[in-house]
Amino acid sequence: MGKALWPTLSAFSNTARGGVVIIGLDEKEGFVPARNFDAQACVDQLVEMARPRHPDEKPGPLTPRPTMLIEQMEVDGAPVVVAEVIELPAAEKPCFVTSQGKERGTYVRIGEGDHRLDTYAVFQLSTLTTPSTADREPVTGSTPHDLDPALIERTIVRLRRSRPRALAGTTSDLEVLARIGVVDRDSGLPTLGGLLALGRYPQQFFPQLMISFAVYPGEDKSAVVGDERMADRAVLDGAIPDMIDDAVAAVLRNLRVRRVVVGTGARDIPEIPVGAIREAMTNAVTHRDYSALARGEQVRVELFPDRLEVHSPGVLWGGRGIDQIFDGGSRSRNESLARLLTEVPFADRDETVGENAGSGIPRMLGEMTGNGLPAPRFASRPSSFVTVLDRFGLMNPETRDWLEGLGGSPRSDTEDMALALLHHLDSLTVDELRRHLAVDTTIAQRALDNLVASGFIESVGGVYRLADIESTPALSPAQASIVEALDSGDVLTVRELSERLGATVNALRPLLRALVASGTIQATAPPSSRNRAYRIPRT
Known part of the structure; x- marks a missing residue:
């Protein structure tokens, strides 16, 4: 076992749910047992590598040391070593190859390979549980005149009504602004968060702290339909309330609508609920990374024929995994900005930008599933957090045709919905199915078990995927x-x-x-x- 294994152990230590390494198989020969493999020597080397070090000792190959469960097993009668690498707690990341240093020796697992992180991604891993102070930094070159007086007045009026104690003892608007983090108390300059929330034009100082919007005609950015690479594009700037409203409007003008009768009238309903779109935009601009390393990155909103993607600079913050963000908990990378946006109203209404109560993602989930759409999907990448909202309902005509073509014995509605989700999403867990369909865990598990028994799907490690299904003679x-x-x-x-x-x-x-x-x-x-x-x- 050589040093080539260290990047893999680093990668699994830094990646959600860790991973498993099997040592003693010859990949070049088709994963057959390797000749002359000394399993006990391999175990000894792994144990030595992962043992605690005294402060006076030379560091081990990986810093901090990985946590592993190591055991010997047999494959075709020959010994192999299996090391289950446990993901490190967020506060201890990143795990890096000691000899390469943190900035050049930190890896994550992407697909079947170990991916070395760049400086910014390493910074993100290193600050997963440390609140940012970027939103409280004074902006050099700015003055209070760069703040919008009308928006300031409306915000202070709201504060007097909702949080009068926040204004106790203040004698001027400038004192109020310093107390709520819009102006730096020491320098008198507007803060980054203050400019973003209440500024006349924050992009005067930070040109890339805006939202870019693009509509792509194909399934990904590389697809070109005719001579068309983008069907629509826009740069959305200004203060955060205006950026959010403009971004929602840009998406809506590119969505199809359906006419729904309501009482004696009718209204147009877009493919994706407005509430879900607005929450996705609000989360992106509120919780993105505003540190110096990320100020050259904008929030990207990208509309494809089948989905809307919102890319926010910075990984999922707070040491939580994707599965934990549905619980309604509230953790803010940008504490001052998040609090401020609970009092800043939109330009044309008294509604405020945010709530800072952990309600955004549950509301997004309810908006999507309540309109017959798949639940929102999320991905935390090395340098960004991505929200995906699907444009069409599960049971569209295409999906119904596909389900009819599967044949077999009659299935329950839950089983058909599970198949439709797998048809669209590629894989599912019991918990994901429960969230998508808003059903009890027992019902979700029973539906998946029945589909496995019927041969429609397969399960590996609690992850369900479509099996290779043979079609019936009659074509759909x-x-x-x-x-x-x-x-x-x-x-x-x-x-x-x-x-x-x-x-x-x-x-x-x-x-x-x-x-x-x-x-x-x-x-x-x-x-x-x-x-x-x-x-x-x-x-």
Whole structure:
């Protein structure tokens, strides 16, 4: 066992849920037991590497030392060593290769590889539980005249009504602004948080602290439809209340709407609920990283044919995992700004920007699932936090056609909804299904167990995915449209089929898998190949 293992142990220590390393298999020979492997010597080396060090001792290969569960097992009668690496607590990260140093030797696991983090990502890992002071920093070159007097007046009026003790003893507006963190008490200059919340034009001092918006015509940024790379784009700046309102408006003008009868009238309902969009924008600008290293990054709002993505600079802060952010807890990287935004109103109404009560994500979840949409999805990447809101309901015509094509014995509504989610999201856990459908854990578990027993899905380590399902002889309308598109003799990729049929790539993939499994069509390359295309079998 050589030093090549150290980056992997660092990566698993820094990655959510850790990971497992199996030592003693020969990858080049197809993961068969390695010849002359000394399992006990390997165990001894791992134990020595991970043992506590006395302050006077030379540091170990990894700093801080990783936490591992080490045991010997057998594969095909030969010994191997299995090391389960436990994710380090947030306050102890990052784990790095000692000889490389923290900035060059910190890794995370992405896919099947170890990814070395850059300086900014290392900084993010190092400050996961340390509140930022960036929002309280005075802004050099600014003056109180750079603050919006009308917005200041409305904010102070609200404060007198909602938190009169915050104003006790103050004799001027400037004293009030210093007390609530809008102005630095020592220098008299506006703070970063004060300019962002109440400034006339904060981008005069920080050009990139804005929201960029773009609409892409394809499934990802690389897709070009005709000559069109972007269908719409905008730069949204100003104070935070204005940026949020403008960003919501930009998204809404690019969404489809449906007409819903309400009482004796009717109203237009957008594909994604307005409340969910607004919460996503508010969370992004309130909780993003405003440290000096991140001030060159904007919040990015990107609309695709099937989803809305909101990218916020900075990882998920506070030492929480994705599963824990649904509990309604409130933790703020930017404590002063988050508190201030609970009193700052929007330009055209008395509603304030935020609540600082941990209600944003639960509200987003309720807005989405209450409108028949999948729950919001979140991802914490090395340098950013991403929120994804899907544009269409689970049971759209495409999905219903796909479900009908699966055949089999009758299924419950919960089982069909679980299949629809897997058709769209690729994988699910019991807890994720419970949140998506707002059902009890027992009901979610029973539905997944039944689908496993029926052969529709498979479970590995508590994560459920679609099995390779063979289609029934009778083609569904969606499957028939694929066959018809290929009947002319064309050989088409999934993206070409998507453009020709007007269906999403995610909707087509399971249909193509079923058609290939049944022999109705042929694939020209393995599933992992980017050149994989489809054709009618040659006779």
